[in-house]
Amino acid sequence: MVLIEDLTTELKREYTPEIIKTVIAFANTNGGTIYIGIEDDGDIAGIENVSETMLKVSNAVRDSIKPDVTLFTDYQQEQIGNKTILTIAVQKGTSSPYYLTSKGIRPEGVFVRQGASSVPATETAILRMIKDTDGETYEEVRSLNQDLTFEYAEKEFSNHNISFEENQKKTLQIKNADGIYTNLGLLLSDQCIHTIKLAVYEGNEKEQFKDRREFSGSLFKQLNDVYEFIDRYNNIRSEINGLQRIDVRDYPTEAIREALLNAIVHRDYSFRDSTLVNIFDNCMEFVSIGGLVKGITLDDVKLGISVTRNHNLANIFYRLAFIEAYGTGIPKIMHSYREYETKPRIEATNNAFRIALPNTVNEKTVSNQPANKTAIQSNPVKNKKLAGDEQTVIALFDKNEFVTRQDVETALDASQAKALRVLKRLTKTGKIRTIGGGRNTKYKKTDD
Known part of the structure; x- marks a missing residue:
């Protein structure tokens, strides 16, 4: 038998740790056979203790390679003349890239076969193998970085009394069935490679910066840090009605929360670019990478229809009560501006999604309540010039001698601030006291 080294054949005089790299290369490429006991020139040298050598190789394959490649390896001893050799047949694996446990899914840990050599794979080749094996869903694909820590995520889960042990990580798809971290794990880890860039501008154009920051770390940390930072620019102003004072924000806090969560949970993380938050004098905008999921229109989104791009990520945010239910974020944002003339602007392109929240400091309020027909008919002259919400309030007195602010909030389905504004207008015009x-x-x- 005459053998030469080629794409699927490797010759070794004796066992060395380098054999593991060849096993990885064969499993990642087209398979092959390693012959131990044969010189590089094809001369049969043989090995003395086949059983001991087989044990060394099988233990190294089991302990040094991830994912588990043992099902794709077969060990046989062969007799050539009076010499004994060991053959290791390696099939192409179904979970490539296979890699050295000690090095991770990096070029120094992943090997492929080129001619008669086992060489480090390029990062591009590694990503292609992952895509071919794991599919298109970014969050389910194996993370290139397996040296992940979860200090911030562990605190977040602990605050919600939810387990974050190894079994839980697999259930949540943070790790796959082989115990390998997925990109979902990367997003929640302290080593998350994606960031949020926030800029505060002077005026209403992107001309002069007042402040700018970049937030990194676990997505949980980014969420909390960015929200806390934005809160500094969400000014509080007071409105007085009689002896009562009500504090009002420039932006509805619920709208900010939902817009930020939308930008984090639904963006396309297969792109490296940062999520953007821009604060101007007249508005605050959230721009996330990735347009709408295929098959969904902007009108669908506004109606609350949700097809989640990152299903596992959304599920975790749901479990931790950051989001209440799928598809409610955009309707909540629109509802929080129901009292104002200017509404949030929502735009989508093929590769980006933008939500712009208007500053309410100079906004006029509008009536969203239909006129109360009973009130108009019973008081046609008195109520003729009243707005719809004012007519609704006046109608309350048809059955009640006294009305409280809470009664008005309920009747108008409005906030405390709006109820006080309506009552203030009616008091000024002398309709109520x-x-x-x-x-x-x-x-x-x-x-009168």
């Missing part, structure tokens, strides 16, 4: 003060404030309709 205030009785009492503080928490005991009531309102009574005047006789």
Whole structure:
């Protein structure tokens, strides 16, 4: 028998640790056979203790290579003349890239076959193998970095009394069935490679910076850090109604929260670019990479229809109560601006999604409530010039001598701030008058 080294054949005089690299290369390429006991020139040297050598190789293959490649290896001893050799047949594996456990899924740990040599794979080749094996879903693909820590994520899970042990990581798809971290694990780890860039501008154009930051780390950390930072620019102003003062924000806090969560949970992480948050005097915008999921239109999104790009990531945020239910974020944002004339702007391109929240500091409020027909008919002259929400409030006095602010909130399905504004307008025009003060404030309709 005359053998020469080629794409599928490797000759070794004796066992050396380098054999493991060849096993990896064969499993990652087209398979092959390693012959131990044969010189590089094809001369048969033989080995003295075949059983001991086989044990060394099988133990090294089992302990030094991930994912498990043992099912794709077969060991046989062969007799050539009076010499004994060991053959290791390696099939092409189904979970490439296979790699050295000690090096990880990096070029120094992944090998492929080129001619008669086993060489480190390029990062491009590694990514192609992962894509071919794991499919297109970014969060389910194996992470190139397996040296991950979860200090921040562990605290977040602990705060919600949810287990974050090894079994839980597999259940949540942070690790796959082979115990290998997925890209979902990378996103939640302290080593997350994706960031959020935040810029605060002077005025309404991208001309002069007032402040800019880049937030990194686990997506949980980015969420909390960015929200805390934005809160500094969400100014509080006060409105007075009688003895009551109500604090109002420039931006509805619920709208900021939902827009930020949308940018984090639904962006396309197969792109490396950062998520952007821009704060101007007149608005705050959130720009995330990745357009709408195929088959979904912008009108669908506004109606609350949700097809999640990162299903496993969304599931974790749902379990931790960051999101209440799929598809509710955009409707919540729109609902939080129901009292204002200017509404949030939502735009989508093939590769980006943008939500712009208007600053409400100079916004006029609008009525979203239909006029109360009973009130109009019973008081046609008095209520003729009143807005719909004011007519609704006046109608409350048809059955009640006194009305509280809480009664108005319920009738208008409005916030405390809007209820007070409506009551203030009616008081100014002399339609109602205030009785009492503080928490005991009531309102009574005047006789004129």
